[in-house]
Amino acid sequence: MKAVEQLRSPLRVFEKLESEVRSYCRSFPTVFTHARDYKLWDAEGREYIDFFAGAGALNYGHNNPKIKEKLIEYLMNDGVTHSLDMATAAKENFLKRFYHVILKPRGLHYKVMFPGPTGTNSVESALKLARKVTGRDTVISFTNAFHGMTLGSLAVTGNKFKRKGAGIPLNNSISMPFDNYLGDEADTVNYIERFLEDNGSGVSLPAAIILETVQAEGGINAASFQWLQRIEEICRRWNILLIVDDVQMGCGRTGPFFSFEPAGIQPDIVCLSKSIGGYGLPMALTLIKPEFDVWEPGEHNGTFRGNNLGFVAAAQALSYWENESFSEEIKAKGERVRVFLEKLVRQHPEMEGEVRGRGLIQGIAVGKDGLAEKICAAAFERGLIMETSGANSEVVKLLPPLTIDEAGLNKGLQILEDSIKWCKKGH
Structure with missing residues (x-):
């Protein structure tokens, strides 16, 4: 606690001038340079060591040298930086890539x-489009889902605290149990289908079902591939659009570029942001099957949708995906993490x-109240x-850059183990 208090003095400016809404600086009380x-x-x-990676916006690490070089070159050549949705060479190159x-x-x-x-804007556009395509207004989402902080996205988000921040009723959505939410014995797909087929269920036919294949903010809940396949089957049977966030x-x-690839499903709409910008730059995509691209020009827009620095960085970041080696590296690192975490659970x-x-x-879902937060504080x-x-x-969450090397991964995991041991002693 003393160490944390010593770190607070550099934060005086933020405490005095910045809104109380600030969050991560409370967990990491220092000034990064x-x-x-x-x-x-x-x-x-x-x-x-960063096992946070900008909440997933820095998959390729901080100041990735290959991406940085392209950005500097573009800026030095007076490349267009802001263009709304006008055609630019940077956007053209990204789209081709x-x-x-x-x-x-x-x-x-x-x-x-x-x-x-x-x-959240990608999610908002997906919800609007699904309603426009189908003429229906209800959207099915899932327990513990997180889709963003704007009103439409909050309406399909499960977290009570975040929903309360809206200040108004959040309508036109129905929350259904995610895979294993009701335990191993309950079949949540049958549960959902029963609501859809029964005219007395009180659930109208939805425009879309929106889901995350792994609920990161909701507790790192990973849906099985079979469950995802069956949800897609429901969507096809009932002419419901499937949105994957x-x-x-x-x-x-x-591991793979899209998280849904191993399940063999093909969503109707896909929402991308965070690391699609390559360098931590603001950027988002909404991927739409061509038959559902029924927008009128300008029907959904935004001043900064033409962030050309994002296009440049994103195009260069795709070099990691020109073959399967990067994906295989991620899977190998993931297996290394899983083995280590399982060892920690057995030993403690x-x-x-x-x-x-x-x-x-x-991550590790911890059964004791408050222990996960103590472990993360000790790790910091x-x-x-x-x-x-x-x-x-309740979950200690590991989210390192995908490019982290073996030495960095091992050192971070060792710090995690040391932090658990420290907390075990009752500090």
Whole structure:
């Protein structure tokens, strides 16, 4: 506690001038000055390993040198930075690269929409389009879902605290149980289908079902591939649009570029943001099957949907996906993390821990109230940045850059183990 108090003095400016809504600076009470790859340094010169990665916006690390070089070159040549949705060379290059590197090799057919450059705006556009296509207003979402902080996205978000912040009723959505929400024995797909087929259920036929394949903020709840396939079958049977929110799980977080690839499903609409910008730059995409691209010109827009620096960085970031090697590296690192976390759970049964997640989005759900937060605070004191997730902050969440090397991954995992041991002693 003394160490934390000593760090508070550099935060006086933020405490005095910035809104009380600030969040992460309370968990990480220091002033950061620079960053590279998987490391950050603060004003005191202290080094931190980053197992947070900008909440998933920095899959390729801080100041990735290959991407930075392209950005500097573009700026030095007076490339267009802001263009609304006008045609620019930077956008053209990104669209070509995205088609040839991502969509075509996977046999995916999507039109690319540039909404406002945030994940919640991508979700808002997806919800609006699904309602426009079907003429229906209800959307089915899931328990513990998180889709953003604007009103439409909050309406399909499960977290009580975040929903309360809206200040008004959040309508036109129905929450259904996610995979395993009711335990291993309950079939939540049958549960959903029963509501749809029964005219007395009180649930109208929805415009869309929106889901995350792994609920990151909701507690790292990973849906089984079979469950995802069956949800897609429901959508096809009832002419419901399937929206996959891949804002945090996309761009390789679970191993493949899209988190839904291993399940073999093809959503009607896909939401991307966070690491699609490559460098932590604001950018978002809404991918739409061509038959559902029924927008009128300007029907959904935004001043900063033409962030050309984002296009430049995103196009360069796609170089990681020109073959399968990067994806295989992520899977190998993910397996290394899983083995380590399972060892920790076995060695520390007092945590009442459960390992969750896929790829490089994993964590330990802790059974004791408040322990996950204590572990993350102890990790920060030891030079590791990580956060909790879950409705009650009960999950210790690991979200390192995908590019982290073996030495960095091992050091971060060791700090996590040391932090658990420290908390075990009753500090």
